[in-house]
Amino acid sequence: MGPIQIFVAGEPRWGRTSGSTAGQAGTEGNSRDAVLAAYRALGTRLFETAHGHFSIAIVDRTTERVLLGVDRSGVGALAWTKTPGGLLVFGTSPEDVARHPAVAAGLSRQALFDYLYFHMVPSPGTVYTGVAKLRPAHFLLQERGRVTVQHYWRPRFSTQADATPAVLQENLRSALRDSVARAAGSARKEGTRVGAFLSGGLDSSSILGMLAQAEPGPARSFSVGFAAEEYNELGFARLAAQRFKADSVELEVTPSGVTSAIPALAAAFDEPFGNSSAVPTYWCAKTARERGVTHLLAGDGGDELFGGNKHYSRQGVFELYSRLPGLVRTMLCEGLLLRALPESAPFPLGKLRSYIDQARIPLPQRLKSWDFMFRTPAARVWDPDFLATIRPGHPDDTMTTVYEEPETGEFLDRLLYFDWQFVLADNDLRKVNTACTLAGVGVSYPMLDADVVDFSLRLPPGFKVKGQLLRPFFKNAMRGFLPDEILDKEKQGFGLPFGLWLKTDPGLRELVLDSFAALKRRHIVRPDFLDDVMREHQDGHASYYGYVIYDLVMLEQWLTAHQGSIR
Secondary structure (H helix, E strand, O other), X not given: XXXXXXXXXXXXXXXXXXXXXXXOXXXXXXXXXXXXXXXXXXXXXXXXXXXXXXXXXXXXXXXXXXEEEEOOOOOOOOEEEEOOOOOEEEEOOHHHHHOOOOOOOOEOHHHHHHHHHHXXXXXXXXXXXXXXXXXXXXXXXXXXXXXXXXXXOOOOOOOOOOOOHHHHHHHHHHHXXXXXXXXXXXXXXXXXXEEEEOOOOHHHHHHXXXXXXXXXXXXXXXXXXXXXXXXOOHHHHHHHHHHOOOEEEEEEOOHHHHHHHHHHHHHHOOOOOOOOOHHHHHHHHHHHHHOOOOEEEOOOOHHXXXXXXXXXXXXXXXXXXXXXXXXXXHHHHHHHHHHHOOOOOOOOHHHHHHHHHHHOOOOOHHHHOOOHHHHOOHHHHEOHHHHOOOOOOHHHHHHHHHHOOOOOOOHHXXXXXXXXXXXXXXXXXXXXXXXXXXXXXXXEOHHHOHHHHHHHHOOOHHXXXXXXXXXXXXXXXXXXXXXXXXXXXXXXXXXXXXXXXXXXXXXXXHHHHHHHHHHHOOOOXXXXXXXXXXXXXXHOOHHHHHHHXXXXXXXXXXXXXXXXXXX
């Protein structure tokens, strides 16, 4: 055992990238030797010039130093705790850390509370008491027994374009081509066959197109559909596959596929996780594995980098309200109009009242104003004894902390940064990483390549969202490369018709009712709340209540699968 031990997962590199100061260490690759060389050249500042997706741990006995870090986007993962005896325990999974013999970690009630508000446990918290996750672009340093955690990178958003749109469009296409070629080439070095997730949206279609240019033969793509029209995008996926002459595979996820996948996924996640699109992601990756493809390229990140989520344009409308003179807002809108308009006012007056009500909620809390858990009094949901042990305001505080971190005056830039944490790192990347691992498939994210991320920061807000138009710059850059139907289609998203199927499928309903019966015995949520949610689902908006029911089912399934980890 040498004086310096290196643990590395992923592919950190220190080669020069555009828009960065990388290259000082003069090394590339994901070997321990490369990390050691970077550490010797840069010391604790090695993460500032590291690129790629990685988890790195360095134990340096010569300086009594431990250094942990994860990449800027949070593709890599590390969790840690310090025991009362002064031992620093770390690993890629919070569960692994909690299971260490020296760690006495119990179940965090606050984390369970937060889970139902966020559909996951947000970083740096974990479901285990005393165990923390490293957030993206953060590192931990222990020197002489003292632990500090801080960020090593934060984005600097531009307010003006530094080149003409035509030049920037070519720069984007070039950055994407390079990132896809780099990801595919790296996977092929391991002797794997490479393919791509293909939803039929802008990002996955772009990745497939770039992969088709990088592959010596036909690119391979894998798509998921549902027998529910509003959730099905297979038609658009076929357009992309045909455009790029891909060897495409389609599968249809059924209710029985959901029922069988839920227990397996609950066991695979190291914390409760409620994003239902993990189910089609798992089946898609599993199908790829069965066809001999063992590494997939995913399109995650494009919406959050280039302005593709619907709430960006929606929040822009609400932000107009804040620009009204203060007296107009307080006296006319919030005084006279709200008093004159009942909540049941007919259209368009009811719409006006709803607009004022929502506009008065500050960001980022306004993003959750539609969410069932944020709209429902806590006393209706939680067991009274459980509720007495947690901080109900913790989810709000968590959101506010992240929203206020960027050094920017643009609300859109703050929303993008906010989503990098809550939508990407804590949600989508955990979903895809875990589903692919369960299926036995590796995954890369070309949209989150350092060059592509750095490029996105050079674009002013108006290039990302213009009025109600999402991603105008990105779409123009891909005009002629992608089919117009994909570029011009309405944003749909990648969801699962869980709530709809729950109304009609006996097997799925049996799984839910059994899970609810077990959850009632845990004294976490109120039994009558579970009954009410099932009744409201049957009588009301199936998809809306389906999200809540899925979260609750996954909570119980996770507790059942991981009860051996809970002390």
